[in-house]
Amino acid sequence: MRDAFVRSLVSEMKHNDRIVLLTGDLGFGVLKPVWDQFPERIINAGIAEQGMVSLAAGLAAGGRTAVVYSIGNFPTLRPLEQIRNDCAYPGAAVKIVCVGGGFVYGSLGMSHHATEDMAVMRAIPGMACFTPGDPAETEAVTSVMLNMPGTGYLRLGRGNEPRVHAGPVEGWRVPEAVTLRSGKDIALLSAGGILTQTVRAAEQLQERGIQAEVVSFPCLKPMDSGKIRELAGRFNRLVTVEEHNVIGGFGSAVCEIIAELGAGCRVKRIGLQDCFTSVVGDQQYLRKIYGMDADAIAETAEAWLHE
Numbered sequence: 001m002r003d004a005f006v007r008s009l010v011s012e013m014k015h016n017d018r019i020v021l022l023t024g025d026l027g028f029g030v031l032k033p034v035w036d037q038f039p040e041r042i043i044n045a046g047i048a049e050q051g052m053v054s055l056a057a058g059l060a061a062g063g064r065t066a067v068v069y070s071i072g073n074f075p076t077l078r079p080l081e082q083i084r085n086d087c088a089y090p091g092a093a094v095k096i097v098c099v100g101g102g103f104v105y106g107s108l109g110m111s112h113h114a115t116e117d118m119a120v121m122r123a124i125p126g127m128a129c130f131t132p133g134d135p136a137e138t139e140a141v142t143s144v145m146l147n148m149p150g151t152g153y154l155r156l157g158r159g160n161e162p163r164v165h166a167g168p169v170e171g172w173r174v175p176e177a178v179t180l181r182s183g184k185d186i187a188l189l190s191a192g193g194i195l196t197q198t199v200r201a202a203e204q205l206q207e208r209g210i211q212a213e214v215v216s217f218p219c220l221k222p223m224d225s226g227k228i229r230e231l232a233g234r235f236n237r238l239v240t241v242e243e244h245n246v247i248g249g250f251g252s253a254v255c256e257i258i259a260e261l262g263a264g265c266r267v268k269r270i271g272l273q274d275c276f277t278s279v280v281g282d283q284q285y286l287r288k289i290y291g292m293d294a295d296a297i298a299e300t301a302e303a304w305l306h307e
Contacts, residue, residue, distance in 0.1 A: 001157040001193060002030050002099045004135035008142035009067065013038055019146065020059055022052050024070035027099070030159065031069070053079040056094045057086035065093045065146060072100040072114040076121060076153070087151045088124045094151050096121075101131075101155040101192055102243030103277075103286040110277045113286075114155075118191070119248025121153040122221040128152040128174070129220040131250070133195030136165035137218045140172040148174070155220075157193035164195050164216075175219035177227040183213035186305045187235045189228075191217045191250035194243040194292060201241075201297035210302060220250060225257050232263035239268045239301045243292060246271040268304045270297055 010033050013019045021034055021042045028035070034042050045052035049070060056066035068075050075096050076083070087094040098117060105112035122129045130145055130152065132138040138156060145152045169178060180195075181202050190198035195216050202212040215231065217224065231238060238258070240251035251269030258265055270292050279289050287293040291300070 001132065001135055001138045001161050002159050004138040005097065005099075005142050005154070005156055006030055006033060008139045009146070010034060010037060012143060012146045013041065016065070016146070017041075018063060019065045019067065021067045021069060022056055024049050024052055024074055026071060027069060049074050049078040050082050053082040053094070053096075054086050057082065057092050060087070060092035060094050061090075065095065067095045067097060067146070069097045069099065072098065072105055072112045073117065076114070076117045080120065083151070084124055088126050091126060091150045093149065095145055095154065096152070097154045097156065099156045100158055102157075102194065103283040104158045106281050106283050106286045109280050113277045115243070115245050115272050115277065116248070117155060118220060118242070118244050118250060119252070122253065123248070126150055127221065130154045130218060131191040131220045132156070132218045133190060133192060133216040134161060134164040136163055136167070136169045137172075137178065137216065140169040141218050144172065144174060155192055161193060162196060164199055172218070175222045175224045177224040178216045178218065179213065180216060181212070181214040183211035185211045186237050186239065186301055187213040187215060187231050188239050188241060188297070188301060189215050189217060189231070189254060190241045191220055192243055194241050194287075197287060197292065197294045197297055198241045200294035201301065204294060204298040205301060208302065210305065212301065217250065220253060223253055223257065228254060228257045229261055229263070232258055232261055232265040235265060237266055237268070237305055239270060239297070239304060241292065241297055242271040243287070244271050245274060247274050268300065270300055
């Protein structure tokens with residue numbers, strides 16, 4: 001996903017000389033195309049995320065679109081006050097990019113497990129939040145985000161994630177959800193890089209005679225409430241999947257809409273169950289340990305359907 005982001009970023013920089021990229025002393029390999037083509041429009045701010053975001057706000061005040069790039073929790077939790085006060089409050093054109101959402105940096109421990117960022121970012125007024133599920137969605141979302149006014153947040157995986165979509169996601173607009181698989185028994189709603197596991201879970205359910213609809217939500221805020229309304233009208237059971245704490249994130253956002261609709265549809269949230277991660281290991285191992293790999297999603301959905 002990060003490679004798809006960089007490709008889309010470079011493409012936009014070719015057409016918009018006001019875009020500037022700031023990095024927190026990392027990503028030099030993946031960001032090489034930017035260094036090579038636009039050396040005057042990339043700044044290494046060092047391991048100083050609060051200063052980096054304040055610098056980005058200053059650049060935005062001068063007419064730039066400033067893109068802040070760092071890993072996991074570093075561009076969100078460390079400079080939260082600067083994001084809220086310097087960027088979102090004045091509506092600055094600052095785009096915060098997190099590479100390594102969820103358990104991507106699993107072996108580095110809980111300090112690098114980004115499992116509260118979606119809740120924190122979506123709570124900030126005026127902040128648009130994007131959670132693409134694969135490289136194709138990343139390319140579509142990045143282009144849109146860079147051309148939107150105001151402050152935005154983009155949550156990515158890292159490199160080498162498989163494409164879930166067969167081709168590009170063309171003509172995407174905020175806040176459209178994307179249906180990858182149709183079904184009639186239960187709906188699986190997914191936000192972020194966990195989409196690969198959600199699709200595999202639907203395939204497992206198909207083998208058990210259960211037709212699961214799979215819908216990806218590349219935009220967490222604003223959310224496609226129309227799609228949720230439509231799903232709540234067709235299904236009695238919805239399952240939300242996120243590589244994030246179940247409190248405050250994607251599942252909570254869906255539940256808020258369902259509650260206001262009064263549709264009578266029930267929701268099961270799959271994610272981190274309001275705990276810190278005390279286990280270390282690679283991303284897929286942690287997904288299994290914390291009950292959000294494809295096997296766990298399929299088992300939970302089947303049990304929920306028959307409850």
